[in-house]
Structure formats: structure tokens, C-alpha cells
Amino acid sequence: MKKFIETLLIMVLAGVVALTGCGQKGQDAAIKNNASSGQNQAQQDAATYPMTIKDDAGRTVVLQKKPEKIIALGTLINTLYDVGGKSIARCDVNAGDFLPEGTENLPTVGKVYNINMEKLVSLQPDLVIAQVGIHDKYISMLETNKIPVIAVQMKTYDDVAEKYKLFGDLCGTSEKADELVKNMKQKTDDVVSKLPQSPKKVVILYVTSQDVSVKLDNSIAGNVAQILKLKNIASGIKPDKMGAENAPFSMEKIVESDPDVILVTTMVSSKELAEERIKKDLESNPAWSGLRAVKENKIVYLPQNLFLSNPGAEFYESVEYMAKAVYPEVYGDAGK
Numbered sequence: 001m002k003k004f005i006e007t008l009l010i011m012v013l014a015g016v017v018a019l020t021g022c023g024q025k026g027q028d029a030a031i032k033n034n035a036s037s038g039q040n041q042a043q044q045d046a047a048t049y050p051m052t053i054k055d056d057a058g059r060t061v062v063l064q065k066k067p068e069k070i071i072a073l074g075t076l077i078n079t080l081y082d083v084g085g086k087s088i089a090r091c092d093v094n095a096g097d098f099l100p101e102g103t104e105n106l107p108t109v110g111k112v113y114n115i116n117m118e119k120l121v122s123l124q125p126d127l128v129i130a131q132v133g134i135h136d137k138y139i140s141m142l143e144t145n146k147i148p149v150i151a152v153q154m155k156t157y158d159d160v161a162e163k164y165k166l167f168g169d170l171c172g173t174s175e176k177a178d179e180l181v182k183n184m185k186q187k188t189d190d191v192v193s194k195l196p197q198s199p200k201k202v203v204i205l206y207v208t209s210q211d212v213s214v215k216l217d218n219s220i221a222g223n224v225a226q227i228l229k230l231k232n233i234a235s236g237i238k239p240d241k242m243g244a245e246n247a248p249f250s251m252e253k254i255v256e257s258d259p260d261v262i263l264v265t266t267m268v269s270s271k272e273l274a275e276e277r278i279k280k281d282l283e284s285n286p287a288w289s290g291l292r293a294v295k296e297n298k299i300v301y302l303p304q305n306l307f308l309s310n311p312g313a314e315f316y317e318s319v320e321y322m323a324k325a326v327y328p329e330v331y332g333d334a335g336k
Contacts, residue, residue, distance in 0.1 A: 047169040056132045056159075057139070057151035067127035067148070067170060071120060074112040076129050076152065077103060079163060079312050082180060085171035089123055091115070098305075121145050127170070133243075154310040155245070156223040157319075160184065164313060180313040187316035191323050191331070192227065200260040200326055201231040204302075205249070207266040207274045212249045212281050219245035221265050221307045224322045233257040255287045261326050262291070262299045265307050274301060300325035300334055 051063045072080040072087045080087055081100035090106045093099060107123065110116035112131075115138055120128070128142055132153040142149040154163055161181045168177025202225060204215035214234040215221045222245065225232045233254065237247040266274040282288045293299060302325070305311065306318040324334035 047172065047174075051169070053150055053166070055150040056153045057136065059139075059151065061148055061150050063127065063148055063170075065126075066172065067125075069123070069125045070127045070129065070170070071109065071123065071125045072129040073109075073115065073135055074131050075309050075312075076131060076154075079154070079167055080129065080171070082313055083164060083167045083171055083177045084173040085167060088125060089120070117141055121147065129167075154312070155218060155220050157184075157188070157227060157315055160310065160312060160315050184313050184316050188227065188319050191316065191319050192229075194330055195229060195323075196327060196330060199229045199231055201233055201257055202261045202263055202326060203233050203254055203257070203259045204263045204265060205278070206246050207264060207268060207277050209268055209273070209277065212277060213240070213246040214249055215265060216245050216247055219265075220310055220318065221263065221302060221322070224307070224318050225263075227319055228323055228326065230322075230326060233259055249281075251282070251285055251287050254291065258292050260293060260298065262293045263322070263325060264299065264301045266301065266304070267308070271301050 047066065049063060049065050053061045053063065055061055069088050070080065070085065071089045072085075074091055077087050077090050078098065078100055081103070087103065087106065089109050090099070090103050091112045092108050092110060107119070108116075109120040109123070113134060115135065117138060121142075125147060128147055128149040130136075130138065130142075130149055130151045132151045135151065139149055139151060152159075152163055152166070154160055161184070164177045164181050165174070168174040204219070204221045204225065206213045206215050206219075214237070215232075216237065216239055217223065217226055217232060217235055222232055222234070234247055237253075239245065239247050264274060264278070268274050268277065288294060302321065306314075306321055311318055320331065321334055324331040328334065
């Protein structure tokens, strides 16, 4: 009996040791798997250099190593900071313009449309991110000074998604950039999923202090209208110059199409000034007052921060605002 008990104790102790060993192995495996997962994510977030980039100006730019001293011009600094990047300088801003937190005291390189190249070059950046159509004239100067530069544009939804991914690659924060794009897509899809079956017709006016024109599909507002499956009566009209997003205003075309809603984008500083320009240029024409949208007071002024400058990862807010402007019965009133 005594021998049987001794044998039983030995077997129990052996089992405990075996279980402990298995538990330790399981723990070791879990730690190893977690470390491997973290390593894989780090490898995923780390871009491979040399990196070849085809920019929106049609140029091919090769970066030999990860840029550490970036200057993002204009509103592109917001995109850079959204993905967790940093800029070593910024452009001057007007009162009320948004600046990412922590950039207030950065050295400035002049106004967005008038870059101080001497100051910029003196900062010796290893990458400048410029805006197509705004900074084109500076590209050759930067190349002469052996400063890599990529020119990008952010007008459409696809532009935004592509640039966030590019900036994430440049900064080694691809996971964060992907999350921003995923969130933008989800919220945009939520708006689109509620669209009525029958799309409405719109015209998108562009008001400056000089004249009134119409926005085409390659503008921010035009692209948002496409996402919402609206019939932009300016679709297919030739722009006033190659690559432009505006076309000359035609009262005849608007009267012929008789849009359900008139949307207004503007460069002037206030809605009141835009209304004055419309009154001066359009309201004196009897055909204007005969439009159904005018009779029903379906004229909506689109905010500049959502339709003049690209709102970046908040592009879905532009989509939601226009949806409210055109379908208030579905989405609620615009501006609320």
C-alpha cells in the first residue's frame, strides 16, 4: 500500500511539472507571436528605399532615404500632421486659418502663393511637398538646389485617399494613414447609403469679385456631386483653360437644364459679397428669376473650408454638407 501511494505521488508530481512546462511553452509562444506581429507591423509601416514616386505633375522622383527634414507647403502641412509627420517650417497664414498643434512657432517661408525661396533653401530640407498649380514655378529652383520636391494635388476623394497613404509611407506611419482613409470611407459610405433613388440636378456656381463661372467635375464640389450621384449640369463642358476646374457661366445652359438646386462656392470673403455679385451679374436677367430653384429659394452657399480648400480626412463632411443642401428631407438642413 505504501509503495502504491509513493508511486501515485510520483505520477502526480510528474504531471504538474509537465503542465507547468506546457504553460511556460505556451507563454513563450504567445510572447514570440506578439513580438513577431509587432515586427511584421513595423516592417509594414517601414517604406523601402530608394522610393520612387510619380507625382501629380507627372514627374518621377526618387528618394534615396527616408526624409527627416520635410517642409509641407500650404494646407499640405495639415495632411502631414494628420498621419503623424512633422514639418520643419510652414507658410504664413491668415487670421482664422487652421494650423496643426505645435506648428505655431515654426519658421515661416512666406505666403502660400509667394514662397521665400532663399529662406526655404537655407533650412536645407531633404523633401519639399508642394501643391500642383500653386508651386509649379518653384520646382526647377528646388531641383537646382538639389532639394527633392514632390508636387501633389488634393481635390477629389481619390486624391485624398492616395495622398494620405503616400504621406503615411513617407513618415513610416502607414497604419495610421490607413485608419484615417478607412474612417473617411466608412462615413462617406454611410451618407451615400441613404441617397434617394432619383438623383437631382444641380449647378455649382463659382463666385469671385470679378465674375461668376461654374464648377466642373474635377473640382472639390464637382467631385462631391459625383459621389452623391447628382446631375451636375456643367458635366462635359470644356474648362476655360487646360486642367482648370471652372468653365464660363451660361445662362442659356442653366435655363435649359433648370436645376433643382443651385449650389454656390465662392472666393470672396463673405456670403453677403457673393450675394451682391450674383445680384449684379444674374438677378437683372429675367431668365434667372424664372428658374425653379430661384422661385423655391433652393440656393445654398457652400462653406469655403469644405469646398474651396480640401478638408483632407474630413472629406466626408463635404459629402454630408452637400447631401443636406440637396436632400434636407433625408439628411436634415445644411449647417445644422
